[in-house]
Amino acid sequence: xKNVGKTFEDQEQGSFQVFSDIxxxxxxxQFVSLLGPSGCGKxxxxxMVAGLxxxxxxxIMLEDKEIKKAGPDRGMVFQQASLFPWLNVKENVMxxxxxxxxxxxxxxxxxxxxxxxxxxRFKEHxxxxxxxxxxxxxxxxxxLAMDPKVLLMDEPFGALDEQTRHILHEELMKIWEETQKxxxxxxxxxxxAIKLSDRVVVMGTRPGKIIADFKIDLxxxxxxxxxxxxxxxxxxxxxxxxEINKVLKEExxxxxxx
Amino acid sequence: MNTAIKRILFLIVIxxxxxxxxxxxxxxxxxxxxxxxxxxxxxxxxxxxDFVGALGASFKHLFMGLxxxxxxxxxxxxxxxxxxxxDETAGxxxxxxxxxxxxxxxxxAIMLFGFTEFAVVFVVVLGGTFVMALNVRSxxxxxPPQLVRAARTMGTNGAPLFFRVEVPSSVPYFxxxxxxxxxFSWRALMAGELLSNGPGxxxxxRYAQDYARMDQVVAIIIxxxxxxxxxxxxxxxxxxxxxxxxxxLAKS
Numbered sequence: 318x319k320n321v322g323k324t325f326e327d328q329e330q331g332s333f334q335v336f337s338d339i340x341x342x343x344x345x346x347q348f349v350s351l352l353g354p355s356g357c358g359k360x361x362x363x364x365m366v367a368g369l370x371x372x373x374x375x376x377i378m379l380e381d382k383e384i385k386k387a388g389p390d391r392g393m394v395f396q397q398a399s400l401f402p403w404l405n406v407k408e409n410v411m412x413x414x415x416x417x418x419x420x421x422x423x424x425x426x427x428x429x430x431x432x433x434x435x436x437x438r439f440k441e442h443x444x445x446x447x448x449x450x451x452x453x454x455x456x457x458x459x460x461l462a463m464d465p466k467v468l469l470m471d472e473p474f475g476a477l478d479e480q481t482r483h484i485l486h487e488e489l490m491k492i493w494e495e496t497q498k499x500x501x502x503x504x505x506x507x508x509x510a511i512k513l514s515d516r517v518v519v520m521g522t523r524p525g526k527i528i529a530d531f532k533i534d535l536x537x538x539x540x541x542x543x544x545x546x547x548x549x550x551x552x553x554x555x556x557x558x559x560e561i562n563k564v565l566k567e568e569x570x571x572x573x574x575x
Numbered sequence: 576m577n578t579a580i581k582r583i584l585f586l587i588v589i590x591x592x593x594x595x596x597x598x599x600x601x602x603x604x605x606x607x608x609x610x611x612x613x614x615x616x617x618x619x620x621x622x623x624x625d626f627v628g629a630l631g632a633s634f635k636h637l638f639m640g641l642x643x644x645x646x647x648x649x650x651x652x653x654x655x656x657x658x659x660x661x662d663e664t665a666g667x668x669x670x671x672x673x674x675x676x677x678x679x680x681x682x683x684a685i686m687l688f689g690f691t692e693f694a695v696v697f698v699v700v701l702g703g704t705f706v707m708a709l710n711v712r713s714x715x716x717x718x719p720p721q722l723v724r725a726a727r728t729m730g731t732n733g734a735p736l737f738f739r740v741e742v743p744s745s746v747p748y749f750x751x752x753x754x755x756x757x758x759f760s761w762r763a764l765m766a767g768e769l770l771s772n773g774p775g776x777x778x779x780x781r782y783a784q785d786y787a788r789m790d791q792v793v794a795i796i797i798x799x800x801x802x803x804x805x806x807x808x809x810x811x812x813x814x815x816x817x818x819x820x821x822x823x824l825a826k827s
Binding site: 401 | 823824
């Protein structure tokens with residue numbers, strides 16, 4: 318078993334420091350959530366792991382190799398499904414496999430992952446014919462088809478309705494158990510983070526930093542009514558409330574000084 | 576009521592008014608032909624093969640000019656779309672060039688290439704190139720950054736990124752570009768031919784005017800209008816719609 322180690326440090330945009338001195342070590346097969354109020358840089362951090370944003374200070378390592386640019390060893394699922402509209406569902410899933418596998422192997426692998434997300438029936442459909450939840454499942458299948466070491470998810474269910482989100486939570490849990498992938502999951506929903514993760518990393522704002530790191534050892538599937546879940550939720554909520562108030566206060570004082 | 580029936584009735588009403596104005600004798604007959612003599616000119620023109628020959632020559636000019644315009648326009652558009660440097664330097668001039676009516680180029684073309692068919696093709700090329708380039712440029716600018724980011728996380732960069740993501744993503748705008756390039760080129764073609772020494776539909780038009788054959792003049796105007804509408808409606812509109820549907824940009 319190799320350990321996946323990552324260390325983040327600094328990010329400067331212009332003179333604006335989104336966050337600094339972030340140290341995080343994620344073990345293989347873990348499901349880790351990054352939780353925080355908007356503006357804390359959690360999505361930026363994830364983009365840096367994906368290699369879409371440059372790292373200004375420090376370094377991010379994946380299995381002892383430094384991350385310099387985007388690559389297929391890290392699959393990413395965005396808030397919008399970002400599927401290619403000119404390809405059908407199966408072709409979308411096969412997109413990252415082109416030239417890496419033979420046509421037949423790519424096709425078989427696409428079929429396997431489409432089955433995993435229960436979309437085998439919709440293989441030939443175009444993506445705009447699918448609902449938002451289905452599109453997101455295609456995006457997950459596409460990311461998994463590359464067989465990445467880590468699956469990065471940037472608020473993947475944020476744009477979906479409550480019902481669909483619950484269904485997809487359960488599917489994601491099954492997929493995770495089946496594939497044993499390391500998942501780094503960005504969300505602003507406390508419930509979502511607690512329901513899914515082994516570990517919840519809470520980030521604060523101005524400057525962005527890690528303010529808490531919870532291990533969650535509750536058995537799955539977790540129910541919202543569970544006493545332990547409620548307690549955890551309260552704990553995280555109190556933590557975040559302080560952060561959100563800080564942001565509000567800052568914004569208001571800014572308003573008055575003008 | 577059926578759309579087709581409405582349109583035909585409307586046409587009958589227009590022709591009726593035309594006939595009324597003719598019968599009232601407001602204009603001299605040599606200036607204002609009757610609908611029936613225009614219909615006759617149309618029939619004779621096609622039966623003799625005069626219009627057929629002129630049409631063939633016009634389409635040859637159009638085909639050559641439009642192909643060149645699409646090719647050049649696409650290259651220009653890709654350069655301007657991909658390079659910010661090039662766009663800042665030359666983008667504004669492209670808009671200026673695009674706004675020049677194509678008939679303005681005719682004197683220049685005649686001075687450069689004489690009264691040749693090539694001069695006509697030259698005007699057609701200028702008519703279509705700039706609008707094509709502008710559309711290709713905005714096609715590339717309108718590639719959703721989300722798709723590019725997604726492709727990059729799948730290890731797609733450089734040339735494959737361009738050909739597998741940016742090009743297919745641009746297709747709907749590219750088709751719109753071709754449609755507009757056709758419309759502009761068609762106008763440029765008529766302007767160029769009108770002042771050329773033939774053959775071509777525009778030349779036939781001026782020839783008919785020189786011999787005071789107003790029935791032929793109106794007949795040719797009708798041909799030009801019908802071809803414009805038919806190509807736009809039957810070819811480009813359908814093509815554009817099916818691409819839009821396929822790309823999920825229109826409701827099916």
